[in-house]
Amino acid sequence: MSTDGIRRALGPLLRTVANTAVEKAVAPPLQPAAKAVTNFAVSSFERGRSPLVALSPPPPPPAPQVDGKLEAGDWLSVTDKDGANQRQRPTTKSGINTTFTEGTLLKIIPPPDNGAVSQEGFVYVESRSGKQGWVHESLVGEVSEEFVNQVKADELAKKRAENHQTDAADAYQGIYVNQFDAEKQVGDPSARNANCGPASTLMALRNEGLTLPPIPDVTSSGTAGDEVQAARYWGSTNTGNDGVTTNDAGETVYALGEENSLYTGFKNVRNAVTAAGGTCEDVAANSASIKTAIESGMSVVISGNFVEPSAQDPEGAPVLKGDTWEQGGGAEEHLVAVVGMTPEGNFIVCDPASACRTPIEVTAEELDAFMRGNAGAIGIAGPATE
Structure with a gap:
């Protein structure tokens, strides 16, 4: 087997x-x-x-310290295996707002008329999602704040x-940049044209202690969005994808339209690294080679994707992979920065489109699965030493 x-x-x-x-x-x-x-x-x-x-x-919690009195501010837990109906008024003849499952936590609050919290065998509660109403006292039990x-x-x-969030990954939060937040910071409220390439390049540069020069004739506000624009500018190969334009007053300003969403390749990454005074090295696109690069002190920008052809319908629409981390945003082909490793051999990944907006920890298998079908990698290090 x-x-x-x-x-x-x-x-x-x-x-x-x-x-x-x-x-x-x-x-x-x-x-x-x-x-x-x-x-x-x-x-x-x-x-x-x-x-x-x-x-x-998990270990059993300490015995709840409760006094048996139902008062505003106390916490209850649904104890009936069939759940508890929340009603509009303290009677079984009243309409049902919702039904809470066993184990749901509810907080006792004053009813809208500021009357007693306990009436006719019912108690007025609010769920953690904000739903308010009456539940029958026989279906709930008091629990402590500690519980x-x-x-x-x-x-x-x-x-x-x-979400693949760990303490080891949290240590890299200082270099993390979310591509959508960065785009909003420079004036695009929709963030529709956010680009993973410049954001991933920036995170790798930050991890290596490298700083990009400012964009000529553009006043920076010092946000991560400005740094991403600088990565786009210095990584560009022509004025059609440099992320800046000239307005009617003749001033150089950010170009926040389709230009910002143009594809970023490894040539663009190399250009930006060179502008920051760093060096690049080709790295084979597999977890073993990336491990070697990380252990040598480099950060690695890699390409991958979150979808692949369906085994049941290879000619149909691609399906999400089930063996890598969760897709953030709508990108299928994607660049991320691999910035560290754990003693257990897992990788710290800065995905600029991650919904949790933090670095994540992934296994070697998950890293290889991400690269499957769109594999590429480039190592980034500080200035070459003589």
Whole structure:
């Protein structure tokens, strides 16, 4: 049996064992969140991806410190396995606003008329998404502030794992640039013409301690958007893709139309690096060669994509790959900067279109999967030493 087959065969067993452990070790209100974490981890294992979270369930939270009185500001958790209806008025004859699933956290707040928070066996609550109304007290139980904070922390950890966000990647936040935010900073509110190439080049330059010269005759406001425009300008091969134009007053200004969305290739990257006083080196487009380049002190700009032909319909529309990180924006062919590695051998990637707007940590397999079908790489380093 192949490695993939073994993983898929073990998945159901691991899921059963993990969920059984959750039911024994975790308080009922926290079980849905804990099971979501374990199921995500097992699903990642089945797909051959690093979940970046532990397969074991989280430790049980401390016993809730509650006083049994229902007061504004207290937290409740839905305890009924069938959920709890939120109603417009404190009666079962009232219309239903929504239904909360077991484990949903609700905060007691004063009702609109500032009357009692508990009426006719119902309590007035607000969900974390802002939905307000009455739920029956028999369907909820009081939980402590500490319990709520633990649930929120677990949810954040799960979300960070899904986004490939880690402490190791967070260390590179200072060099990160989001291409859409950068485009808005220089006057394009739609950010439709944001370009991954200049943004990725800039992040690699920042990581190497290199700075681009300002664009001649253009006043910079000092934003990341200005730096991205400089990367576009110095990387350009002609005035048709340099990101600047002349206005009616004869002033040099940013060209924020289609010119900013023109394709950026590795020749453009080389030009910008040279302008910043750095050096470039060809790197084979595979994780092993990129690892060697990173370990030698370089940053690496790579090309890849998030889609590929469908196995079921090769002539049809391409489909998203399932073995790399999530696509940000609408680009299919894409440039990103690889800026570091972890002791475990994972790569720190600065994807300028990432929805989470942070560097991410990916495995070697995920990096190779990204490059599959559009592979390219160029190493960037500081000035050559004599």
